[in-house]
Amino acid sequence: MSVVGGPVPKNFDAENADNLEDIEKQFAVKAVQHMATYWSILEKVKGSTLRLTKIDDEIYEHLKTDFPEFDPAATIDEDEMKSKTGKERWRKFLMAYDKRVDDYNFGTMLRSNPKAEYTEEDTIFVPRMQFYAIEIARNKLGLNDWIYEKAQQEKAAGSSA
Numbered sequence: 001m002s003v004v005g006g007p008v009p010k011n012f013d014a015e016n017a018d019n020l021e022d023i024e025k026q027f028a029v030k031a032v033q034h035m036a037t038y039w040s041i042l043e044k045v046k047g048s049t050l051r052l053t054k055i056d057d058e059i060y061e062h063l064k065t066d067f068p069e070f071d072p073a074a075t076i077d078e079d080e081m082k083s084k085t086g087k088e089r090w091r092k093f094l095m096a097y098d099k100r101v102d103d104y105n106f107g108t109m110l111r112s113n114p115k116a117e118y119t120e121e122d123t124i125f126v127p128r129m130q131f132y133a134i135e136i137a138r139n140k141l142g143l144n145d146w147i148y149e150k151a152q153q154e155k156a157a158g159s160s161a
Contacts, residue, residue, distance in 0.1 A: 027107060031125070035109040035118055038135075043151035047135075047144030053101060056136045063133045066093050072137035075113040078124050094129045104129040114143040 041050065053059065063070065066089065080086050097104045108131040109123050116122040138144050 031107050031109050034128075035123075039118060039147070042144050042147040044148070046142075046148045047139035048142040050139050050144075052132050052136055052139070055100070056140075059097075059133055060136050060140055062093065062096065063137055070134075070137070072134065072141055073114060073143055076110075076124065076134070078112060081124070081126075090127075090130055093133070094127055097129050101129060101132065104132075110134060114138050115146070117147075 081090065094104060105127045107125055108128045109118060110126045110131045111118055111122050112124050113122045135144070
């Protein structure tokens with residue numbers, strides 16, 4: 001059975017399934033691959049010019065409406081995000097994209113601090129739609145452009161050495 005990268009069989013009962021270590025490892029590998037791919041893209045393209053979905057503008061407006069207090073430039077408080085109230089608010093937000101965004105609830109790595117690279121201390125495991133909402137906001141505000149600029153400086157320094 002190939003759960004990662006393929007459809008889940010219709011008769012698969014997640015509530016009563018054995019917690020198979022191989023499946024967990026496959027999910028972790030896919031999440032890490034997504035993280036590395038996204039970072040690699042940000043090194044090659046300014047985040048402010050990047051589109052993550054076909055409906056980035058709609059997602060961004062929805063985020064601003066449902067989370068008016070959210071500051072994309074601030075470090076995310078994981079405890080607040082994953083509190084009972086936080087989970088309920090995010091679940092309502094995420095469900096709006098159930099049939100509209102592929103893998104909207106697939107586990108994905110998110111940097112808690114937009115000024116930092118992915119590190120053990122600055123990485124949160126979130127549903128993909130939460131990643132999209134936050135990273136779309138960061139990109140629209142140019143908060144990820146530093147990644148591209150840093151990569152270009154390193155590239156230039158490497159070619160002149």
